[in-house]
Amino acid sequence: MKPPAFDYLRAETVGDVLEGLAQQGGDARVLAGGQSLMAMLNMRLAKPKLLIDIMRLKELRQIERKGDAVTIGAGVRQADLLAWPDLAAALPLVALALPWVGHMQTRSRGTICGSLAHADPSAEMPLTLVALGGEVVLRSAKRRRRVPAKDFFAGMMLTARADDELIEGISLPVVREGRFVFREVARRHGDFAIVACAAMKTPTGVRLAVGGVADVPTARDWPRLEGSALDDALNAFAYELGARDDVHATARYRRDLVRMIGRDLIGEVLQ
Amino acid sequence: MTRLKADQRHSVRFSLNGKSVEGEAEPRMLLSDFLRHQLGATGTHVGCEHGVCGACTIVVDGMLTRSCLTLAAQVDGCDLKTVEGLAPSADRLGVLQQAFRRNHALQCGFCTAGILMSLDHYLASNRAPTEAEIRDLLSGHICRCTGYTPIIQAALEAAAELASSKKETSDA
Structure with missing residues (x-):
């Protein structure tokens, strides 16, 4: 289908974006790579009165490492981050998860922050943000605030972003010594995940983050667990996520995947 | 800052396979439709219109691009390559x-x-x-x-x- 009618604003400064959002509020949407938003428009699942195109703003295109954190601006495309030479060293989990985001033909234009704004519960970037405990930087004409990943995702395709706020960027912690693993089950590589899991070692044990099951990507920390204690913990977690049946998979299959992939990944990081 | 009104047509110019082209589009017009209906460049096909099937894929400023997930207004001033630009001449295939x-x-x-x-x-x-x-x-x-x-x-x-x-x- 075709998108509904809207005004189109080509922003030349961040001020233009914030002003547009302040004036139009919930009737405005920020357009970055368009790989989620344009599909929503074409299907008429979104009907904004104003689109604010931010992709001509060079200041939002930065990837910067500052001490123990990497900041990624709102205009950084997924392909830009994949091509960043420090990615594997600074953000190994992102390096593992990013090739699973869409296809080469969509990563070339889609942005990291756009995927977070869309907040699909099956998407890889929200899962990665939650697994790493990153932060989202939100900016309006009046203020700037930093929201931890676990508070940012409020529900299926819902976030803590207020109508007048731009996702200016995100901050991801650099974990110096860690072992990270990522695994996903989807109908085809590049499709949205039926279940995606990331696991990492923590100072006290292990963390498992799961996407595609609950309404939001969810992380859980455990001390070192083995054998039946691990099985019990994973089983309880799988049920707590509240899986539902849909056209892609049954709730039971999703719980099975959480238990099986979870056990494999935790075994791998604790080796 | 440029604000294009929803109910008006606006001029869009870009380079298509090395040639400068121009047409008019409402802000909501998809690039795939602009190529086909405004410029008559029907080599680019339209399938699913939500970025999944890949039929409308072109190259914009060196980036693979789903033209159905792109607005004509977004590519003003850009460099586009479509399937019409692949053959070295009208009677020869690449x-x-x-x-x-x-x-x-x-x-x-x-x-x-x-x-x-x-x-x-x-x-x-x-x-x-x-x-x-x-x-x-x-x-x-x-x-x-x-x-x-x-x-x-x-x-x-x-x-x-x-x-x-x-x-x-x-x-x-």
């Missing part, structure tokens, strides 16, 4: 196109334009792709009648031919 013909890599041809654009772009910077890499690239396209086997074969043959040719080929 290396990749010839490989498609030899291998029967197209049947109905609906998905072909997008697949050619992806492969042309990919082979320009990846001279020795593996079959797995070609398959990964093709995961961004849906073909429902030819089958992927001859498409992969054509891509690998074209890659080998491009790698062995001495001159820099711009007409892959």
